[in-house]
Amino acid sequence: MSDIPVIDLSKAPGERAAWDRRSWVVYLWAICELLFVTNPWQISSTLRVRVLRAFGAEIGEGVVFRPRTRVKFPWKLAIGARSWIGEGVWFHNQDHIRLGNDVVISQDTFLTTGSHRHRLDMGLITRPITIDDGAWVTSRCIVLGGVSIGRSALVKPGNRVDTAVPANAIWDASAVVAERFG
Template sequence: MENIPVIDLSRAPGERAAWDRPRWVVYLWAVCELLLVTNAWQISSSLRVRVLRAFGAEIGRGVIFRPRTRVKFPWKLHIGDRSWIGEGVWFHNQDHIHVGSDVVISQETMLTTGSHAHRRDMALVTRPIRIEDGAWITSRCMVLGGVTVGRSALVKPMTRVDADVAANAVWDAAGEVGERFERASA
């Protein structure tokens, strides 16, 4: 086992590789996020949305942001109209996350766009996430970078999404379940 290489993490590149804003902006965002977005108090959803927009997030009309939400870089977050973001959702968006209109992302779900070149040098590797209109990512899911969740798809609780989900599919840890998501007509 001694001949298996180990990466010297003191030489790993890119501690701030995804920042793409001045240090003071990133630090100011961290303070505002803690006080006004991640805060568990039941303060106004519209206040959370205003703060996110002030830091560059593109958020449509009628979006609901519940408490304890985390957003790594608001300037890389894009959400359409009338979407619901559940309590404790974490957008670890070192790359862009695009969320369509009428999307539900339920409690404690994590969306992460970053990983590392773990066999080479631990450099940051990012890929965007796209969640299309009408999709529902249920509670405690993990959505990985490079994934598209199709229109009106449903991802079952506690599922890791590491491949594209077809439109209108129901998806669990084993992949597409085969049943289709029935939506009530408006």
């Protein structure tokens, strides 16, 4: 097995590859996120939204933002009007995440726009996520970078989304696999 290459991680590109703000802004955001956004107390959704907007998030009117949420970079987040963000949602947005109007992202869902060049140098690769009006990503889903979820689509609980979901579709990755290979 010694002929299989291993990447020397001490030479991998730095962790700040996605930072497009000064260090002090990123660190200040981390403090504010902990106090006002990730905080598990049932403080006001309006306060969470105000803090996110103060750091550059574009958030429409009437958005509900529940406790225990995480946002890597608020300046790379856009959420349309009347959308609901469930408790424990994590926007790991090293690239842009855009949600339309009336979108629901349910509890403990993880949206990540980043990955790594694992066969080359572990450099960061990012791709945006777009979720159209009226879509519902139910609880404990994983949405990967480069994905778009169509208008009024529904992603069933516990699913991984790594390809486009058409408008009005009900997405269940296990059913898709069974359909392809069954």
